[in-house]
Amino acid sequence: MNRITAGLRFLKFSQKDYHAMAAPEMPPCDYQPKKYTGLHYDKIQEIREDHLVPCIVSYYKKPLLIHDGYMQWLFDHTGKRYLDMFGGVVTVSVGHCHPTVNKAAKEQMETLWHTTNIYMHPKVHEYAEKLTAKLPGDLKFAYFVNTDSEANDLALVMARLHTKHFDIISFRNAYHGMSTYTMGLTALSTWRINVPIAQGIHHAMNPDVYQGIWGGAQCRDSPAQTTRTCDCQPNKCQASDLYYDQLEAIFKYSLPRGQVAGLFAEAVQGLGGIVQFPKGYLKRAYELVRINGGVCIADEVQSGFGRTGEHFWGFEMHGVKPDIVTMARAIGNGFPMAAVVTTPEIAKTMGQVLDLNTFGGNALGSAVGLAVLKVIEDEQAQRNCLEVGTHLIKQLALLRDEFECIGDVRGKGLMVGIEMVADKDKKTPISAKQFMEIWEDCKDMGVLLGRGGLCGNVLRMQPPMCITKADADFTVDVIRRVLLKQRLKNKKTQDRHK
Template identity: 40%
Template sequence: MAMQELKTKVVEYSPSTVKALVEEHFHMTVEVKSLPGYVDLNFLLTDTQGKRFILKIANADESLAELDMQNAVMNYLNGQELAYQLPEVIKNLAGNEITALKDGHGRPRPMRLLSYVPGVFYCDHKALTGHHYSQLGTLLGKLDLSLQGFSHSAASRHFDWDLKHAKSVIESKVGLITDQSQRQQVLKILSGFEQQVIPFMDELPQGVIHNDVNDYNLLLTSASLDAEVIGLIDFGDMVHSHQINELAIACAYAILGSDSPLTIIQAITLAYHQQRPLNGAELWVLLPLIAARLAVSVCNSSEAILTEPDNEYLLVTAEPAWAAIISLLKLDAKSVGFELQRLCLTPNKGAQASCLPVNESGESGADNASSERRRDILSQRAKRLFKTLSVSYEQPLIIERGQGQFLLDENNIAYLDMVNNVCHVGHCHPAVVAAGQAQMAKLNTNTRYLNDNILDYSQTLLDTFPESLSVVMFVNSGSEANELAMRLMRCKTQSDELVVVDGAYHGNTNKAIEISPYKFNGPGGEGAAEHIHIVPVPDPYRGPHKGMSVESGLAYAEPVQQVISKLQREGKQLGGYICESLQGVGGNLIMPSGYLDAVYQAVRAAGGVCIADEVQVGFGRVGTHWWAFETQGVVPDIVTLGKPIGNGHPMAAVVTTKEIAAAFVTGMEYFNTFGGNPVSCAIGKAVLDTIKADNLMLNAQDTGDYMQQCLVKLQQEFDIIGDVRGLGLFIGVELVKDENLTPATQEAQALIEWFKSRNILLSLDGPFSNVLKIKPPMVFNKDNVDYFISQFVLGLSHLNA
């Protein structure tokens, strides 16, 4: 709307003209005062009895059907006994709710008369508290609950302020934002919307919503601290959309100017949920929807500024939105979604224990359906799959989505994943997914054809290693990598004599099982082969040599030298030594200082090769280094990689020296159909790029250190916590019954089930299954730690009860 047009319309409908129109069409004598309006011309009328009204003269371009919808919804809601004051539609002398007018240009200007709703605007209250935010949430919930029974053909309009269309609106207008930093902020919001909202849109309930419950449309009884929310006005933005958008929009306005937006969002959301229960998907998408509303607002403001460059008001009104955007971008939207689910869907939180309908037996309908589906899946697995496949938990979970550090079940309820070290940079990381999709759509073939992907990726990967480790071969799994490492060792030393650490696990192929005491000495195992030599696990807590000192490390290294000496006495050549850089199934153990250095020296002096298994612990998990072997100050001869290398994509690698790689050239070709294919290489490079771009090593160090500090404090309070150990986001918590270190295995298993009931996924390791193994995706953060610790305290207290 041009400024000149606006002036013309104001003059055309001056207070005196309006006074005459009201007399003519409503037979009322009134005083007239102009009010501000975004689209309509608004006037406050006061009759001779002091009674007030609002007169609205619509813009010439406004749809008559949409005005009819506004009238219809006010009539509908006023008949619903909402206990809130809403405008009432007043008919003209002819009995019509809309009076047809035309301006001086012959354009239609529909006129409507509404009752006046008294009160203090929400925006004018200077001391809003949690009480008021809860009341706002209650109003929103009751409103949307009532609107479920309302429909109107005009509600299906396409509207830029409808959050269903946030993606297209932002994409079309973000280029109008001149400040580059602000533009990047909006693009980050758009990315979050695409990741965390769009996949769930089909599961968000829809209906007609007010779509603009802002602080200028809400009314309070007074400006006092105990003021109550009593009214709502202006239904001009109504649209048929996702109902959760109502809550998101109201929250977006409510947090403007606040230093603690999350507290406000939580208060409004819980109160809303107690009136209209929210489902898991709605709670999961709420924060990115709030951010999207703010992004749409600043995009629309940028567009309006181009039309009215001298309108300083547009700039001023956008400032609080930009401040709120900065605040929201500091939050992890997925963790907030998880918190909101816990707030609203956890029993004893608020008036509603669950968002799901409950049957006569007390079990929710969704729980019934899930239980039936779970039984069916287990039955089908038993018929079609090997019976050796195990499942987690007494009541196994049905998991259908992964996002960041969370797994979501069939009801979109999130679980904090603290054990999945495979999805290293976060479940379904968009950069990794995009890299795989793009390359898969372009080409996938084997390494017999020349392609740059394998060269780009191999160089990026090798750049993370010490200089001597300069050759790589790509395979498909950690098991295959360790099998290839054995072949390399054999070619280099002409020997299969191998030293392995007790309790170690290196994979599931024949050869990998042959070198894994965890398997060959476990259930169904056949014991160690003659050429496999087991040395004690360097356990600074439970083993004979305590602590992390060099003295302990040298003591644990001595058995390796003893094996080597025995082989030499028997005239046998040592092939090598293989060890996980941090012990995984052994109980998330950290080796004492000096251990690997002493072992490597002994092995090399005997002509053997040193193999580091980094399948579980590599790629920056330790925080301080790319590879866990670096924390011991050593450089292996062969390194095996797997699990996190492809963020869930099946790939692995073996990295070695030029000398050992040359020894592998025996005349027999080594070819791997899938190893090093272009898709795998594109995905692998995206993982490395993401670790760097998202500063995930630093996060692993900071978050891991913080978690260990919290756990050590718990250890001082609960005797059952015998040991806390770890590096970065590789942490073990060993549970014991007494000073004799009697394993608290049953208690540990009970805690795993407890954590699952609190939506935390953990599992156990160690020879006695009494060690909580903590290996979450690298995006795990301090808020996640706080939730875990709070539930750990409750779980331990429950054990002691």
Template identity: 45%
Template sequence: MMHKLTSSFRRLTVGKDKLGRCRLYSQLTQHQSPLEESESAGGVPTIPAFDYTPPPYVGPTADEIFRKRKEFLSPSMFYLYKKPLNVVHGKMQYLFDENGRRYLDGFGGIATVNCGHCHPDVVQAIINQVTTIQHSTILYLNHCIADFASALAGKLPGDLKVVFFTNSGTEANELALMIARLYTGCQDIISLRNAYHGNAAGTMGATAQSNWKFNIVQNGVHHAINPDPYRGAFGSDGEKYAKDIDDLIQFGTSGHIAGFIFEAIQGVGGIVELAPNYLPPVYNSIKKAGGLVIADEVQSGFARTGTNFWGFQNQGIVPDIVTMAKGIGNGIPLGAVVTTPEIAKVLTRRSYFNTFGGNPVCTAAGHAVLKVIERENLQENAHVVGSYLKERLTALKDKHDIIGDVRGRGLILGVELVTDRKLKTPANTEILEIMETMKDLGVLVGKGGFYGNVFRITPPLCFTKEDADFLVDAMDYSMSKL
């Protein structure tokens, strides 16, 4: 049932007027957007109650920050919404802007904040470590990196137990591709169309969307037909898509390859889950060609799919290499590559070193994240709440023709918008309008897909059913206003 904000939840909070002087607001008044003020209370979805008030914000305004950003930061940086949102505080599944207004975070820092914003256990682990030793070098011993590596290896199947720490998902995928090439002695990599694996030179080659590829040398990667159940030529017939892998190996390579890299659920590509029965035959084809199988778990890992801790486990295979980032640190810059002892030996042929990979503050945070996920049963919550949210979104499809597809699992869900369901014409303009209205209501979601027409819903795993109701009601309301 949707909670309504009543007088019992009104609290005094501090804000600033145009002259920077402090003034008091009631939480009820402060959290009303212009949209909410202009509509009758009965028709507008209301954010669930949350017994927390952030400290007063005394920093620069959004306009001041935006001016500096335009002058001093890269012009390649983009932002969501017509007017960039100045997010100054976070608590669990909620974010607060400079005026103290609360928003439901349905994006989770792009599938990153699994435990919730500023989770006290993760914060405390960071504080404890940063006040002890912030950084030295992995050339010295430190228990943080060893303890976390051991705990992380314990979450993986088979002989996947050797960990290399990196600083990001791009860096993890770069390392994984290099390991595959070194181990096999081959150069050819097979990736999937619509994939996103990073934006460095090597990973950009494995990425297969022109939106994310610059005109630089990108050798040795072959892109297979994407097993997309919604837009793909073979619908949900995974075995038919799998035959394209054999064709690529036979007609595009020497017959021997370095490896195959995949996302169990394509995040940037629009939350596309691989067609059923696709990976097992692909796995066999790759192994016959001498290649390694690389699972990119940057977005689908760390309990987000609900049914399993890793996305690849939903596909019934055990890869040779697993890459991860985002949810591994709940917002701390951290990534990792995990492989077998045999494969890991290839990096001893020369010196491999990473200055910040395995930083004690980052690994202390990562270890705390694992403990929180287990102690708070966040995987089970992702499954229960995610299934409920998907059911509600699917029901919304019957009401609004603009919804072409609802997909994903757990708390990594996608809603694709189209102007014509038969032609699947991308509604890439309408989605912007809906996003703006949802933001005005207090709901933040992401956007992706090659055509920019897919809502990416990847909230913190502490999301509740009340939050799910509010998100769907806000989407329903916003679509009705088109």
């Protein structure tokens, strides 16, 4: 649908018509949530204010008290059902309380929780073999930790120890964690605190084909391209060349000649707003880093485990093979676990130091990780990401053509972003007030969405990988009705000022 047609539809759409529209019907679910018997909502709010540090910010004006979960669904303390299109901040991969994962966890809990890896236990060895089998080439040595920040922290140390170089490159708009080390890698001012952080880290220009200087409708690997035109060819991206020149300038002017420890890159920037690099860019970036003595680190915390659809790992869409891969979140379906996988050569370097993560790779976590891999394979979750995700992105792209406040729709598989703008041509972010109204209204209609981007104006969708096309259609329908409501509200405001 083009914008003229959409405009004609709106002229025929009266206030009476809007009020006659009910919220869309939610797809059915046979699961019956357990009755809530916990603390009163008001008491929980009181405890939160009095005993939890204020940096723990709740979503929504009236925070949800989530009580129960099943697959793609969440239930609050009143029993109201929500479609979780954010997967607990991209941690729930195969579904809330998935029966197979639950069963594995329960069986392991009744056998052995934890011993630490000063002793051998079978599960971590079974899991290491299964997990590394999913990675290409000689990425065969795993080190287990508990969080994404820990994984990236360790990868940074590995790169420096192995190369004996110090300088590290990451990208502007990237998020790699909040530890003292990884906050240096993170290049979003929202997530940087005024404390001493890791030195020797350089932030390269972000090769963003929507908000960046270069790029257009031929540049990214997505079912939805930007509306900006470009002269790129299907197999030759000019934007990629221009952004590469900016990366090369860091090597020319900011680094010791031929000495870089490593490059950190997400396959798709998650917290930064589902931003995708131009085609061919990352492959050339990897080559440049290796020529200068560095290693390449793929941050698969959000894009791994089949989420992008065509590939099990996000880096595979770029045609590259990293030297170190970090992973978390989806790895445990919400269980706190993470991992760093690397090559024998780099692993040998780490063998020269004494290091121990007390809880990493414990028996319970390893059992959960094995069960998650089994579900991804048995239920063809990666294929579902491709099919449902492609359908979702294409339907959302139609909304972009219908509504002036949607500047860009992008993503791959079930890693999807909608950038909301006040001006489509200038790409200026929508006001925080209007964004929050849209976000809140989607929640009220039963869809939970994430937020992202430097200005917090990107609706993020990274749901459990078990969602259906019916769930995707429901999500699109909810967003469309919410935006129609906003359009009507804006028209009424304009009419009052005439």
